[in-house]
Amino acid sequence: MRIFSGIRPTGGLHIGNYLGAIKQWIAMQESNECVFCIVDLHAITTPYDPKELQKNILETTAVYLAAGINPDKSVIFVQSAVKEHAELAWLLETITPMGELGRMTQYKEKSKQHKDYINAGLFAYPVLMAADILLYKTQAVPVGKDQEQHVELARTIAKKFNQKFGQVFPEPESILPKVGAKIMSLTDPKKKMSKSDDPKSCISLFDSPEDIQKKIMSAETDSGKEVIYNVTKKPGISNLLTIYSLLTGRTTQDIEKEFKGKGYGDFKKALAKVVIDYLEPFRRKQKELQTRDVYVKDILDKGASRAKTIAETTMQEVRQKMGLA
Ligand code: ATP
Numbered sequence: 001m002r003i004f005s006g007i008r009p010t011g012g013l014h015i016g017n018y019l020g021a022i023k024q025w026i027a028m029q030e031s032n033e034c035v036f037c038i039v040d041l042h043a044i045t046t047p048y049d050p051k052e053l054q055k056n057i058l059e060t061t062a063v064y065l066a067a068g069i070n071p072d073k074s075v076i077f078v079q080s081a082v083k084e085h086a087e088l089a090w091l092l093e094t095i096t097p098m099g100e101l102g103r104m105t106q107y108k109e110k111s112k113q114h115k116d117y118i119n120a121g122l123f124a125y126p127v128l129m130a131a132d133i134l135l136y137k138t139q140a141v142p143v144g145k146d147q148e149q150h151v152e153l154a155r156t157i158a159k160k161f162n163q164k165f166g167q168v169f170p171e172p173e174s175i176l177p178k179v180g181a182k183i184m185s186l187t188d189p190k191k192k193m194s195k196s197d198d199p200k201s202c203i204s205l206f207d208s209p210e211d212i213q214k215k216i217m218s219a220e221t222d223s224g225k226e227v228i229y230n231v232t233k234k235p236g237i238s239n240l241l242t243i244y245s246l247l248t249g250r251t252t253q254d255i256e257k258e259f260k261g262k263g264y265g266d267f268k269k270a271l272a273k274v275v276i277d278y279l280e281p282f283r284r285k286q287k288e289l290q291t292r293d294v295y296v297k298d299i300l301d302k303g304a305s306r307a308k309t310i311a312e313t314t315m316q317e318v319r320q321k322m323g324l325a
Pocket residue numbers: 006007008010016017018019020021142143144145146147180181182183184192193194195196197
């Protein structure tokens with residue numbers, strides 16, 4: 001299968017990004033044709049510092065590599081290096097109803113979050129995402145829960161294009177992890193963990209052991225003191241149990257048993273150790289990659305050239321079907 005996914009280079013990636021998206025990518029690259037993108041054109045739809053963008057792109061690439069994406073198996077590249085993304089987005093905008101875009105949850109949330117930055121790019125964001133996906137004739141898109149709606153829209157756009165101009169695109173499907181598709185914020189377990197939120201609310205993949213310890217110990221918990229999985233009554237503890245379970249491969253019931261009769265404090269201490277140990281290889285590999293910018297840039301250049309070959313072929317077909325060639 002052809003797989004495509006991407007992450008915005010908007011700052012330090014967190015365990016939500018890893019458990020919701022990247023962990024699935026690693027498993028998929030073994031037996032699929034995978035294309036993984038650093039979507040810088042999406043990152044500029046919310047406030048950002050141009051001086052930081054290149055650094056964030058290299059950092060996000062380092063996360064992909066440190067997490068285990070193999071550049072010999074998968075294509076890794078930066079979205080703006082392949083101009084066809086912007087071209088296809090424009091063409092697809094002409095068949096996307098405004099109403100569909102206005103309904104998108106991420107658009108509504110981001111426009112609430114940045115009231116003085118509601119630009120047309122933010123509104124058209126899902127069409128650029130559809131272009132990313134369709135350009136590679138993608139069949140499956142591994143993402144977290146919050147992106148499901150956007151992938152659904154990409155399906156709608158693909159269907160509409162095929163009906164109007166003739167068959168070009170497969171209809172892509174999202175692939176969500178069974179557990180971990182929505183890791184919640186440590187400071188407000190009713191909200192999703194998000195990298196543009198307060199740093200205390202998320203565990204970054206490269207956080208120091210001290211920071212991880214502090215963040216977990218001060219994570220919002222619920223009334224009572226038993227360590228029990230119950231999302232409605234105990235959203236904070238349930239979120240921490242989910243993280244514990246995903247990082248150890250143990251069931252939540254098994255973990256509940258271990259902490260029966262013990263309080264939140266003991267559980268949080270144990271979780272901090274699990275997270276610190278799990279992320280140790282990430283910190284190590286990232287340190288190593290920090291000194292190898294040339295190697296990382298070379299991977300991105302090669303990735304862009306492989307991506308371009310696929311993108312150009314699709315665009316020739318699209319231009320012909322639409323009467324532009
Ligand atoms: P931002 O705060 O800049 O919007 P984000 O933290 O929401 O960033 P994205 O770059 O939008 O992260 O998402 C990258 C990938 O990680 C997507 O597939 C998304 O669904 C997934 N993801 C993001 N947050 C979570 C989360 N809390 N739990 C599970 N998956 C997540």
